[in-house]
Amino acid sequence: MAASSTAAGLETEAAGRAPVAATVWHFLALAAIFVFSVFPFYWMVTTSLKSQADALANPPVWLFTPTLEHYAAALFTKEVGATLVNSLIVGTATTVLAVGLGTPAAYALARFEFRGKRDLWFWFISNRMVSPIVLAVPFFLVARSLSLIDTHLVLILLYLTFTLPIVVWICTDQFRGIPPELEEAALLDGASRFTVFRRISLPLAMPGIAVSAIFAFIFSWNELLFALVLTRSQARTAPVAATSFMSGYELPWGEIMATGTLIVLPMIVFALIVSGRLVQGLTMGAVK
Amino acid sequence: MATTVDPLPAEGPTEDPMGAAGPRPGRMRLSPAVWFLAPAVLALAAVGIYPLGVAVVNSLHRYNLARPNAPTPFVGLDNYVAVLSDPSFWGAVGRTFAFLALVLPAELALGVLFALALHRPGLGLMRALTRVALVIPIATTYAVVGLIGRLIFNRQFGVANQALSWVGLPPVDWLGDPTLAFVAIAIMDVWQWTPFCALILLAGLTMVPRETEEAARLETTSAWSIFRHLQLPYLLPGITAILILRTADVLKLFDAVFVMTRGGPGTATELISIYVQRVAFRVFDQGLASAQAVILLVITIVLSRLYIKFVYREV
Amino acid sequence: MRHTLTSLAAAAVLTFAGGASAWTLKEAAAPYKGTTIKAIFLDRPGYAAAQKLIPQFEQETGIKVTWEVIPYESSRERQVLNFASQGGEVDVALVDVVWIGEFASNGWLVPINKFTSDPKLADPELNLKGFFPILLESFGTWNKEVYGLPFDNYSGLMFYNKCMLEEAGFKEPPKTWDELLNTYGPKLTKPEKNQYAFALQSRRGETQSADSFMRVLWPFGGSLLNDKFRSNLMSAESQKGLEFRQQLMKYMPPGIVDYDHAEAVNALAQGNVAMITEWSAFYSTLMDPTKSKVKDCLAITTEPAGPAGLKPALGGFSLAVSSQSPAAKQAASWLLIQWLTSAKMAVPYIEAGGVSGRVDAYKGLEDKYQFVKPMVASWQGGVPDYRPRFPEWASITEIVAEWGTRIMLNEVSVKDGAAAIGQRMEAVLQEAGYYEGKKPLLK
Secondary structure, eight states, rough: HHHHHHHHHHHHGGGSSSSHHHHHHHHHHHHHHHHHHHHHHHHHHHHHHHHHHHHHHOOOSSSSOOOHHHIIIIIIIIOOHHHHHHHHHHHHHHHHHHHHHHHHHHHHHHHOOOOTTTHHHHHHHTTSSHHHHHHHHHHHHHHTTOEEEEEEEHHHHTHHHHHHHHHHHHHHHHTTTTTTHHHHHHHHHOOOOOOOOHIHHHTHHHHHHHHHHHHHHHHHHOOHHHHHHSSSSSSSSSSHHHHGGSSSOOHHHHHHHHHHHHHHHHHHHHHHHHHHHHHHHHHHHOOO | TTOOOTTHHHHSSTOOOOHHHHHHGGGOOOOHHHHHHHHHHHIIIIIIIHHHHHHHHHTTBOTTTTTTSSSOOOOHHHHEEEHHOOOOOOOHHHHHHHHHHHHHHHHHHHHHHHHHHHHHSSSSHHHHHHHHHHHHHHSOOOHHHHHHHHHHTOTTTOHHHHHHHTTTTOOOTTTSSHHHHHHHHHHHHHHHHHHHHHHHHHHTTTSSSSHHHHHHHHHHHHHHHHIIIIIIHHHHHHHHHHHHHHHEEEEEEEHHHHHHHTOSSSTTTOOOOHHHHHHHHTTTTTHHHHHHHHHHHHHHHHHHHHHHHTTTOOO | OHHHHHHHHHHHHHHHHHHHHOOOHHHHHHHGTTTTEEEEEESSEEEEEEEHHHHHHHHHHHHEEEEEOOOHHHHHHHHHHHHTTTOOOOOOEEEETTTTTHHTTTBBBBOTHHHTOOOTEEETTGGGGOOOOOIIIIIITTTTTTTTEEEEEEEEEEEEEEHHHHTTTTTSSSBBHHHHHIIIIHHHHHHGGTTEEOOOOOOTTTTIOOOOIGGGTGTOOOSBTTTTBBTTTHHHHHHHHHHHHHHHHGGEEEEEEGOOOOHHHHHHTTTSSSEEEGGGGGGGHOOTTTTTTTTGGEEEEOOBBBBBBBOOOEEEEEEEETTTTTHHHHHHHHHHHHHHTHHHHHHHHHHHTTTOOBBBBTTTEEEEEEEHHHHHHHHOOOOSSOOOOOOTTTHHHHHHHHHHHHHHHTTSOHHHHHHHHHHHHHHHHHHTTTTTSEEEEEE
């Protein structure tokens, strides 16, 4: 977006001047960064395609005949598929809820003046900082007394503790960036605050909302501790499936990595598709 | 969509973010704000504050989940006293801050280098490709990062030992040696979070006015001087944001370490969240664990309050 | 067991009175046809064996059996959370020897009495006396009440690579721990070839406390607690055992504190170590040519003896009926447990890779399976409370595991570490009320 177009401009002007040696070093540096970022992921994917013997070979092998057997095992015997569906349900629902609840709040924080606003804002944001272990213990007890253990609902609600702050954080910024004049004209025409919010501000804030939704979804997808404590079998999410391999007598590394790939791949594909937005989000409120 | 880049300048060091909101909304009545805020506040209070209240109450009682028939008497501050005088708790706290002191400088330094390489003109396609690649670690599920760590640092068939053998070093037992295990979890953390730092810092670099940067490049050949005097000021907000967020994240760090080492060998990688989890869900001592959680919360709030006061513009 | 006899008699009387044919599983299960029950299983050979046999049970009874395979390290956590939240998710509870006190005294398990006294449910051939007494006593019984039937039964055994021993000039395995340390250790350890004499799985967790820490206490005459439930770790015998372990580490692979069962078994299977003391259950893993390179060199004997004699590790699991399940599921669960651990199924279970707790099953199998003789010998001796089985073990094992690994890593001395464990352990027992006579000293 803005970043890339600026960079592109710089590049065409500067390209002619860069000495060859510097360009080579630059290329090597970029290649190193690329390998650094991709290698662990690459290693996971290739291991998931190795036979058990290749996966356990010492020293590790780099060339091998790929097999899909571990994916079949992970999907059909370990039921990773069901956990992916659970993660999708929980992630989507909590994101929708967070956006639905968070955007009006963000709007109010951006547009209204009232006493205690700073504290309220701080309180929203500080939820983002709270360690999940702090909430997991009491929430387990509460969920138990409400018979909510092992339901999607309990995770959807609990995930609001980190998705709502993200939405509020990013969207407050976004609403503040919209010129108030646009709204004032409508207010003078007799529209209610809520109509103005819905018809005028919300559409204009879409980029920010999208970014916050993306982050909310990624964080929900990746969450482990709450899911570990609060789910059993029905609502088990994908990261919990990743922890099911911690003991056992012969570790099926191919299958473990196939499971890891199945959990991570949807998120990486998603993140790559929206990577422009993602980068924008990082710069907006430096979200995470 | 690409036209709405206005949020970006708001991050710039010269802008006054308060300008946009201005004093005008001050004339609004209070009541609409309440309606806009109420749903979010109520929801967050229900999932955020109510359980905390439960935690505080539990922390004042003796309460073990695995003893359903035992009485749960009020014990005052006994649990807090027990936590504060427990060397294992302080060991975990110390380890957590040691971890922070290890990974944060590494991530910042590498992040700056990455950002500079990605910002440097030339090699457009390669830069675009590399920038996209940075998204992969960020999007990788933390628990899976732990699994990958166990694979890479495996004593028998880990690729880390293979890499050592290429430079003529003997294999080591990464996850079996306390120091090396600590290093190994730090390496995985640096892998996951350096790209995040790099992207934030890259955004800072793109704020440097193009003309100024061009002019500076013509004047001096010293990259260091350009960095120090021209680019660094634009990086500072990003660096502060990274400091805040990474500190909060390390205090929360659980998933990757839990999967990779479960805190072992011994207590070598037992960070604070892992320790509290052990007390809460292995010993099932809810009183003690709640007291630990409350203390951890206080540490987090104090730190983040300081940080936010220190850097973030408030509403 | 008079109790069994009575129910036998009762069953017999009923049979005659009703003029019906003898008790059959099919008839007993008829009222529960279509019932689904859920069990907790581990990722170990005995459970794989059960999974192979269960379809027979389902076919005969029409009861549907589901199970969830959980890593051992999370299995107590999982069941406690379920029971404490009245989850009703587990019908057939898996009870480790060290959980029986906790599960039983919390009222989470149904005493088998409820079923054995019901002639409709009690198989006349149940014969509790057919189990090795030590197994039924320690895995299934708490405070003289039987709750579970021994299902996955272990004795600590010494598995060794006889080819490696022969190469180093040893015709026989070490008979004592001293011999292992002083004679076998130096000759079998060649770090430059990545070869070590011995591996003692010591990862923090139950592995550290059960397999590593306790294993060096008993043979040297030490123990965790004395009969007043005070720490016995500072006694000369306990200290000697713990010091011994530190010395033995010279002959173990580096990073042994990160070895769990998988790593220790694998180290032997790959020919990197010459000897391990492991649970009998790993026999089938070590004999599997796809997992083991040493199948033809594998030999098995009892654990080495110490100054106090042969005190092998004892461990294992019983299956028990959850008290939170509805009556029909309880009955169906009981029928499964009774069937799976029955004398009739014992041999098929062994052949499928399990280790039965039935005495008679092993008659005639001594030659077929190498592990049988030393295991039976171990079960005839052995310490039933090798690890205390009281509810407080869950807290104590965490303490032992933390400080036990720290001792091995030389972060604290044996003395200081043992003192730290003792002090913390006594605090737990104090809180539980053992020292004020509130609670009987059961372990």
